[in-house]
Amino acid sequence: MNNFLPTAYFRKQFVPFEDANISIATHALHYGTGAFGGLRGLPDPADPNQILLFRLDRHAARLSSSAKLLNYDLPADKIQMTIEEFVRKNQPQQPFYIRPFVYTSDLGIAPRLHNIEKDFMVYGIPLGDYLSPDGVTCRISSWARQEDRSLPLRGKISGAYITSSLAKTEAVESGFDEAILLNSQGKVSEASGMNIFLVRDGKLISPGFDQDILEGITRDSVLTIARDLGIPIVERPVDKSEMFIADELFLSGTAAKVTPIKQVEIYHLPKERPITDKIRETLTAVTENREPKYQDWVFKVRLDG
Incomplete structure (x- = not known):
């Protein structure tokens, strides 16, 4: 648990990361009916009270488009505002990665995208180099x-x-x-x-x-x-x-x-x-x-x- 940022956005509220849990019957878990984004953030080298997010608007727009493919209307500005507040709640002190995720959150066994509940969550993790910078x-x-x-x-x-x-x-x-x-x-x-x-x-x-x-x-x-x-x-x-x-x-x-x-x-x-x-x-x-x-x-x- 210590590897994750302490606060997550889950079921339309901010909760401790360890409380952001889904059921084993969650539709997306069985059918891959989710879509995610990923963006980096880091403390501003020139201002310790400021976080820099790279191309937040583009990431929010792409996730909104991905949600449409799942028959889910999730405006980009909603995603962007949620991520901003997520950052404020977590107060990160080192480079990190944000994972926003949209998914079919209903419990059920029929593969479909119509007449089914969808939801949106955000969590994060400290992240340096994912691959070796040497090649x-x-x-x-x-x-x-x-x-x-x-x-x-x-x-x-x-x-x-x-x-x-x-x-x-x-x-x-x-x-x-x-x-x-x-x-x-x-x-x-x-x-x-x-x-x-x-x-x-x-x-x-x-x-x-x-x-x-x-x-x-x-x-x-x-x-x-x-x-x-x-x-x-x-x-x-x-x-x-x-x-x-x-x-x-x-x-x-x-x-x-x-x-x-x-x-x-x-x-x-x-x-x-x-x-x-x-x-x-x-x-x-x-x-x-x-x-x-x-x-x-x-x-x-x-x-x-």
């Missing part, structure tokens, strides 16, 4: 990324993460840190919970939305930063062999931030990563509110207000 090793998973025609991939639907879980465990138990999933067409899609980028000949390349990727908020941030730095951007299908000969390769995500890939299967990537390093340095500065150009990405929550 990770990856294998190409034997599991394929789902298609949008079978799962609504524009939302972070909890049931979809069985594939991510299978891929991650397969990778780790075979000696790698992370998995890279191909889509049904055999093209590179994403990692177990992160988007992927290549650098070749000075260009930043990433699979586009037509490759069954999640619409990552960190991914969008990376593309914007790269564009502003004058780095050419290409969004297109990517073959797996391109990863083996890339100049640089990295993952992006809320938990992963920007994490270099140092090896894919038996192929080692170059140790020099000038574009990755520049993007990572800039993104870190943005999250710490040290880049005036991107101040609208950083939402400030006063702990004494």
